Each structure stands twice: as structure tokens, then as C-alpha cells.
Amino acid sequence: MINRQGEHHLPVPQWAVLGFCLLLAFTIASCRQFDASDYLRIGLIAEPKTLHVWLASDRNSRKILSLIYQPLYTRDPVTLEQVPWLAADKPVYDPENISYTIKLRPARWSDGSEVTSDDVAFTGQLIKSFKIPRRYSRWKFIKKIATPDKRTVVFYLKSPQAIFTTRTLTTPIVPRKQWQPIAEAARKKEKPLAALLNHPIYHPLGCGPFVLKEWRQGTYLHLRKNPYFFGSHTKIAGRVLGPYINDLLFKIYGTSDVAILALKKGTIDMFWWPLQPGYIKDLSKDPHIQLFINQKSALYFMGFNLRRPPFNDVKLRQALATIIDKKFITHRILQGQGVPMYSIVPAENRFWCCDTVARYGDGLSRENRIKKAYKILTGAGYTWDVPPVDSDGNVGPARGLRLPDGNLMDRFTILTPPADYDPLRAMSGMMIQQWFRAMGMPAYARPMAFGALLNKIKTEHDFDTFILGYGNLSLDPDYVRVFFYSKNDKPRGWNMSGYHNSDFDKIARASRSAMIPTERQKLIYRMQELVIAAVPYLPLYKPSVIEAVRNERFTGWVNMLEGIGNIWSFCEVKPVTAD
């Protein structure tokens, strides 16, 4: 074609065809199937929020990071005893100097450089100097960290601390070479901690079994086997570790239903999220799906605000504790996949759990619960417009509970997480509301967005009662001290109920420095008895962890407290074809 200027040009349709072909080629190239045939494909319920080890507080970030950064010690999956992990042996305690000496295994970071005692010391100094949230309380009692050689690290403590081995030594270790420049830059900023926590980490350098290969936000996260992993072909806790799989591919699914459909279809090999009991029946019909049900180290409880009336009355709290039918909750709402809790420490933690605490209303029928609660309340001066128990001892719906001062009880709320976050807690709140109403109490269950709920309870202390849960509770029972220590009753403090008891505080302080386990056990028992008698928290239940995997491609999942998604599993899972 010749234009007005007499220049030769390709006709327009040819340009269009060429452009279209290029566009088509580009589209096809970018849409090609990701070849993940030999990958272990794992479904997550939500995307990790960060790969910053000090910032990560959500479960999915922690899952990924637990495969990259490693601690000195971890728990044996069977005995739950602490076993050396990055450390070569058990810590050696020197009571004279109040010091612990730890030897490290020969280990390398994922870039091939050596893991040294200097990295361990640096991690401790970093946590202490920046007062990193959630970590600092476990390190602040350390006076000095010495590194006599590159495989030996000595921790000098200000005073004996029972939690040092269980809590401090399970902190993930980070490499100095990656974190020192970040820390130095952060120190120069006006807000060093914020600068440290806001520093983006795109390629975390760890010494764990896997290393980050690629993270396409919103699509997938790909981890590759770390060739320098210290545990490879090594026997730890009687297990020869791998990893025996080269790649992990994490896919993000917004809801359990979609993830379970993907699991049934074979799009993923494992769904790393606890399932609702309702899925069990359906999944157990599929021969290619294997279900794992494990115990959880958790505490799901009802908390009362002791700072405001009428919940500052221990008799009222005891009566409320009597009305609540924990077995109904575990049997029906949890569908038998959980157990009632009576103490703050889960019963599976046999050494620390005190089983002599008061068991309000345990074993009683609904009518007898109401009668017992009625007796407690009338004894404390409470009256009703229409009492729940009439003069003949018959139980009926009550109306108008009046406080000992004669005033009608004001309506109060039971704050719970919303049903889309945890349907079981939301439903438990609903049933508890009905039980309280049967006693003439104007109770209203109020599910609330989790962030707003925590803000109301932990920061503003603006609540009557609430239902919350702690998952992944440490096996060390120091949390009993933390949850109820008077000084922790402050905005954002752990003592959310506002429990104050000088006797408890005294015992709690003693428990922290008790180095002989049996002595500490007595103190922890006493603390549990005091707490359950005062009922700032009423332990409700502990759900089981139900998980599902496909069994035709990979095998070797390791059952453990908290489920099969643990470091041992990822070091032992093998393709089915390879023996």
C-alpha cells in the first residue's frame, strides 16, 4: 500500500493480525500450566501476611517461617520432651554462675555460610535491644551472652528462671549477616522498633529444611529443599530426617469448603488448617483421604470483667460457672471432637495440670445445675421477680434477677469472635446466653470482628464477659502466672479480667524462679486452685485438631500435639513410590 507521501506501509489489517498473534503468544506463554507434579501441594486458608520473623503474628506466616528459621530446641513429637534441634545436646546448667552452656550442631544457613554461636548471641541481643514484642519477656532476664568458640554459647542469667529452657531456647535464630545491617539502619531512625519491624523481608535466610523460592502474592508460595539443612540424614530424637521432598507449594484458598473440594479433587495433597467436625463423615468415605485427629494444647475459656459490678462478685461468677454445661458444648457443638476443661492448664499437660481444682456443676443435670446456681445466688443475697426454682423445688423459667442491693441486673453482653472466624465459639456463646437467660439474667451474646473484640477486651477493658481461646499454648505453664499476675492488668496487658490477688502474685513470682520441677509444680498447682476458685476465667473446652491429607502421593505424616503440620512431618514425609 502506498500512502499520500508515497511511502510504502504494511496494510493495517496485517499490523492488526501481527499484534493479535503477539498478544496471543504472550497470553499463552503467561498462562502455561505450572508443573508441580512432584511437589507437595498444601492448601492454606489465607495468605501469610509477612515473612518477617519478628513481625509475623498470624498463623499462616508462622507456618511458613517455622520451616525456614529454626530454634535451638524443639519438642519430641511423642514424648513432648524438649530435644536438641539446632543445639547439639541438652543445656548444661551452672547454678553458681546462673549460666547455661549450649553446644551447637554443625549447621549452615541456606546460602551455605556457617551457623555460629555469634548468630545465637546476635539474636538475643537483637531481641533485647529492640525489645521485640512477644519475645522480649523471654530474654530480658539474660545478663550476658558469651561465645567462647563458634559452636559454644553461654547464657548468663540475672536470676534463676524456670522458663529459660522452655521458652527462651525455643526462639528462632536469625543470621547476623542478614539482620545486622537492618538493625543498624533501624537504630538510626526515630522509632527503631517500628523501623525494624517494617523492614521488608523478601528472602528470609534460615537454616531450616526449606528455603523460599518464590512468593507470588495472591497465587502461591513455593519453598524448595534447603541443601544445607543440618538435619538431613541425621538422627534426631530417634528419627532420620530428610526432607525427602524437594518442593512445597502453598496454595491459598479463602474458605475451608473450597480447600476441601480441592483436596477431594486432588489439586492439593494437604489442607493445613483444622477442619470442622462436620467434614469428618464426608471425608472419611474417600479412600484417598486420610484424616488425622490430634490433641491441641489450648485453652478456650469464658472471661469475666472483675473491674465492674456485678462481675466483681465471686459468688455470681461461681453461679455462672455452675450453669454452663461444658459437656453439652463438647458433645454437641464440638461433635465430640474436644474435651471439657476444668483448669487453666490442659489435662494432657499431665505434669503441670492440677486435677483437684473445683469443677463447677460437673456431672449435674440441667435442673440440678439451676438448683445449685440458685442456691449459690440466694445465699449471696440475690433475688428474683420470678425465681428459677419455686417453693416446691420445681425448675422453671426465671425472670428479673435482682442484685444484693435490690436493683435489677442490667443487661450484659457475652462477646465472642464472629461465626465466620470460629463458629464453635460463636455457637457456644449463643447457648451460654440461653442458659443464663433461663436463670433470669439479661445476657446477650454478641459476636464481634476479632480485631475489635481484642481491642475492647485487651486495650479498653470495656466488656462484661467474653469467650476467647489460646491455641498453641506452651507446654511450660508460665502462662498461668502471666494471665493473672496483678501487674499485667494494664491496657494491652495479659491480665484481661483484672484479677488481683496478692497471694497469687507471691506464688507466681516464686514459680518463675523455682528451678526444681517438683517444687515449681506445687506452686503452679496452687496458682490453678486460686484462679479456679475466684473464676476470673472459666475454662470451657479444648477442641481436637482435625486435619486431612491425600494418601496416594505422599506418606509419613507425624502425629503430634497441635496436629500433623509440624517440623517433624515436613522432615519425614516421603513420596509414596519411594520406599
Added chain:
Amino acid sequence: MPVTSAENTFSAYRSSRFHFLERLKSGWLVYRENLLGRIGLVLLACFACMAAGSFIPPLIDPIYHPMSGVDPLISYSTGPSLRHWLGTDFIGRDIFSQLLTGARIAFIVGVSSAFMSIVVGTIVGMVAGYAGGTTDTILMRAADVVMVMPTLLVILILAALFGQLSIWIIVLLIALFRWPAVARVIRSQTLSLKRRPFVDAARVTGASCFRIIFRHIMPNVLPLALLYMTFRVTSAILIEAALAFLGFGDPGTVSWGMMLQWVWKTGHMFQAPYWLLPPGICISLITLSFYMVGRAMDEVLDPRLRKEKALE
């Protein structure tokens, strides 16, 4: 014999009442010719019976209480049986009782929020149309602002901010977001009516604006407002169901949306059709019935929509 003023008033009242009954009768004659309208009315009658009957099961046995009643022999989801006609949910509560209660909640939410939005929309529309000028501009711009807000999204955000909302707050919020369309239609009708001779006549006899609007204009726009009410009911029911399904409904209320949320969140979506389908079907049918009634009423109010009868 001279006619007294009291007799005059009485005869005017009687004639207006007869006129109203006449209009109702002629409207019904047109309505009953409409097949959609008849089906819609039958469906609505069924749902009304369900709502009225929702009080009965707990009286028969406390295990049929839709929220707190559980069958002592059943602690998991089971299919239909003689004891539980639609089966039980995951903790052993009767699904049929919940379905009946859901009908009551659907009526409460639908009718009350539609009524509120119609009241607000009619008043705003009449005032804007009659007053004109700045008042009209301000009211209509306000309506525009509210109209462009995505109702469900705004209520979801409010629920997330302030915690779970009670059913009456939900009703109020739906009403607050659904009046502008009504206001616009009523305004245009008022603009036409205010130039009619009977309004001029009222004005020259010294009637106040308030009287003209509420005594002379309102009766003429009311049928249109009622027609819009049937459509508002549909959207209100759907919004409440969506909110409850997403986990932002009133947790103390057993609504159809809440039933769907329970079946979803407890992992019974693919294995308990006896639990999943009834609330879903009921939501569809009740909205359909209101829509059918609305369509038939449309025909009653607008003669242009009526089919011409074949000449014999």
C-alpha cells in the same frame, strides 16, 4: 328541609369510604385476573401460615425451640424423620422449627424495613415535589448520595466496626438505605399532582401546605408507594439473608440466612441437603412471591399494563 353541616360531613365521609371500597373491589377484580398475582398471593399465604405457626412447636415440646431446644437422643445432624420432619442440625435442633421461625423473621424484616423506607421515601418525595426549589434540590441530592451507597457493603462495615447488629438495627439500616428510589418516584408523581385543579382548589380555599400534602396529595401517591413496598420487601429479605449468611446477622435470631450460615460453617454444606435446601428454597420463594404480587399490583395501578380483552 335544610341540610346541616354535620350531615354534609357524614355523607362526604360515607361517599369517600364507598369510593375507597369501590376502588378496592375493582382493583381486586383486575388483580385476580393476573395469574402471577394469584400464585404470589398463595405463596405469601403459605409463608404467613408458616410464620404464624412458628409459635406452635416449642409449645408441643421444648426440644422444638428453634434456638435452644435440642433432641436429647440426637447430638448430630440427621435426615428427615417422623420426629423431625426436616431432620436436625449439627447439635440436634429441629430444622423444621427453625424454618418456621425463619418465615416469621423474614416477614418482620421485610415488611418493617419496607414500611419504614416507604414512609421515609413517601414523605421526602412529597415534600421535595411539592416544595420544589432549594428544598427539592437538597432532598434529592441527599437521596442521590444514599442511593449510590452499596447497602450490603455499608452494613457489613458497620457490623464489623460495632460488633454484631441486632435484628431491629438491621431493619433500620436497610430502611435507611432503601428510601431514595421511592422518594424519586413519589416526587415525580407529586410534581404532576400539584398542578392538578383539585390542589389549586384546596390552595385557594386556604388549605395549608401540610394539609395539601397529607390530605390531598398523599392519598393519590399511596397506591404507588404500596406497590414499591412489595419490591422493597424483597430486597430487605435478601439483604438480611446475605448478612446472616456472611456471619453478620443477629446471632440471637434464627433466620433463614442464619440457618444457611450454620450449615456452611459447620461443614455440612455437601452432606446435609435436608438442612441446606429448605432455607434456600424459602428465601427464593418468598422473594418471588413478593415480586409476583408487586407485578400484579403494578397492573392494577397502571391500566396501560393490562391486557386488552378480545372483542366478542
